[in-house]
Amino acid sequence: MSMFPISASDLRFVPNGHAVLQGLDLTLGGEGISVVLGPNGAGKSVLLRILCGLLVPSGGQLRWGVQQDCPAGVAMVFQQPIMLRAAVIENAALGLIPLGVGRAERQASAWAMLERVGLADRAKDSARQLSGGERQRLALARAWLTRPRLLLLDEPTASLDPSGAEMVERIIREIRTEGCKIVMTTHNLGQATRLADDVVFMANGRVREHVPVGEFFRRPASEEARLFIQGELPWQMAF
Amino acid sequence: MSIGGIGAAFSEALSLIAAFDHQVLEIALLSLQVSGLAVAIGLLIGLPAGACLAVGRFPGKQTLAIVANGFMGLPSVVVGVVVYLLLSRSGPFGELGLLYTPTAMVIAQVVLVVPLMAAISRQVVEDAWREYAEEFAAMRFNWRQSVRTLLYDCRYSLFVAVLAGLGRAMSEVGAVMIVGGNIDRSTRVMTTSIALETSKGDLPLAIALGLVLIALILLLNGLAFSVRNWAMRRFD
Numbered sequence: 001m002s003m004f005p006i007s008a009s010d011l012r013f014v015p016n017g018h019a020v021l022q023g024l025d026l027t028l029g030g031e032g033i034s035v036v037l038g039p040n041g042a043g044k045s046v047l048l049r050i051l052c053g054l055l056v057p058s059g060g061q062l063r064w065g066v067q068q069d070c071p072a073g074v075a076m077v078f079q080q081p082i083m084l085r086a087a088v089i090e091n092a093a094l095g096l097i098p099l100g101v102g103r104a105e106r107q108a109s110a111w112a113m114l115e116r117v118g119l120a121d122r123a124k125d126s127a128r129q130l131s132g133g134e135r136q137r138l139a140l141a142r143a144w145l146t147r148p149r150l151l152l153l154d155e156p157t158a159s160l161d162p163s164g165a166e167m168v169e170r171i172i173r174e175i176r177t178e179g180c181k182i183v184m185t186t187h188n189l190g191q192a193t194r195l196a197d198d199v200v201f202m203a204n205g206r207v208r209e210h211v212p213v214g215e216f217f218r219r220p221a222s223e224e225a226r227l228f229i230q231g232e233l234p235w236q237m238a239f
Numbered sequence: 240m241s242i243g244g245i246g247a248a249f250s251e252a253l254s255l256i257a258a259f260d261h262q263v264l265e266i267a268l269l270s271l272q273v274s275g276l277a278v279a280i281g282l283l284i285g286l287p288a289g290a291c292l293a294v295g296r297f298p299g300k301q302t303l304a305i306v307a308n309g310f311m312g313l314p315s316v317v318v319g320v321v322v323y324l325l326l327s328r329s330g331p332f333g334e335l336g337l338l339y340t341p342t343a344m345v346i347a348q349v350v351l352v353v354p355l356m357a358a359i360s361r362q363v364v365e366d367a368w369r370e371y372a373e374e375f376a377a378m379r380f381n382w383r384q385s386v387r388t389l390l391y392d393c394r395y396s397l398f399v400a401v402l403a404g405l406g407r408a409m410s411e412v413g414a415v416m417i418v419g420g421n422i423d424r425s426t427r428v429m430t431t432s433i434a435l436e437t438s439k440g441d442l443p444l445a446i447a448l449g450l451v452l453i454a455l456i457l458l459l460n461g462l463a464f465s466v467r468n469w470a471m472r473r474f475d
Contacts, residue, residue, distance in 0.1 A: 142378075
């Protein structure tokens with residue numbers, strides 16, 4: 001059973017009386033990369049957590065295909081991924097534990113995945129001693145290994161240097177080519193132009209625009225989006 | 240006793256240790272066996288129980304946590320009396336004939352160390368759980384997988400729980416005296432021997448056993464400390 005399209009209607013999230021999402025409407029198809037843009041506090045990370053089933057909305061409707069509960073096949077990579085006090089390969093294999101995969105098969109799959117993300121030579125090292133970029137690649141490997149149909153990435157390259165970010169972007173593209181739907185947040189407009197098929201622009205807990213990436217940067221429909229893009233003029237020059 | 244007398248007793252005690260006195264070795268070995276087994280069993284019960292208390296969501300969780308914390312200081316003589324009543328001829332487990340055996344001493348020490356290890360384990364795992372809960376939820380870990388993974392991740396911090404349990408078991412007198420009976424060559428361990436020999440006035444043997452006890456505790460702590468430090472450097 002397909003989990004797509006994912007449709008949110010009048011979605012609200014109001015923890016302790018503070019409205020984070022206030023009537024969000026959104027429909028996401030099952031292909032490509034959707035980049036969620038918006039200023040701080042727009043509710044981007046909360047939206048990702050709700051799509052992952054980690055937070056329960058206060059109101060509105062959310063469906064994954066025809067299902068009302070978050071289905072299997074959804075994975076998420078956080079901005080600051082947590083690593084166990086264990087070797088890189090053990091951390092990579094972690095996501096397979098809930099799937100009931102045996103230890104030997106977990107290790108073999110993790111090894112193959114580490115080769116794909118360029119971390120095979122660090123397989124035996126402690127995961128906590130990796131650099132920020134390496135940790136993020138490991139987190140992507142851990143999520144990718146579970147063969148998700150929907151991968152949620154919360155600012156995957158925040159605080160990474162350009163070369164670290166470039167390697168992460170390469171992996172994201174590779175995951176996309178395997179038919180996995182990716183929804184990611186970023187503050188980096190250049191990254192959005194490089195990776196996105198469509199842009200979801202959020203402000204004040206609502207979706208203001210959901211359009212193909214080129215259209216968003218060439219002809220932003222809302223004033224908020226126009227001002228948001230102007231704040232990143234060097235990236236806008238690419239268009 | 241004069242200073243000279245104490246000095247002579249110490250000197251004789253050191254001679255007993257240096258000569259690997261048979262009685263000292265036998266008593267020390269039994270102490271290690273009883274306390275080691277009690278801690279090993281306590282580890283299998285206390286650590287997972289503490290982790291379940293940290294991760295689980297069930298009614299009475301707070302009460303259980305308070306009980307575990309409170310029972311850390313459970314008086315050993317009280318445990319001794321309770322285990323004695325359970326194992327005595329007229330008690331519910333009297334037919335097993337365990338009273339005044341090393342097994343009875345192990346049971347009493349398990350009762351003493353489990354709450355201590357569970358309470359420490361709960362605290363250590365709860366701190367880690369705060370950090371990992373969201374990541375584990377995103378990976379769809381169930382509570383059992385979470386507990387196992389957290390215990391594995393906290394394994395070096397949980398050395399503290401093992402050491403605390405070992406310290407409690409090895410230094411305990413009251414419970415093992417009541418359920419073991421301090422029988423020569425059968426249930427006599429270092430702490431009960433020290434108490435007995437001191438009351439008899441045989442200070443050299445009491446001091447020798449005391450020194451061995453302290454040395455063993457320091458040695459085990461030093462070993463655990465070194466392993467933990469190595470592991471922290473390797474994985475943290």
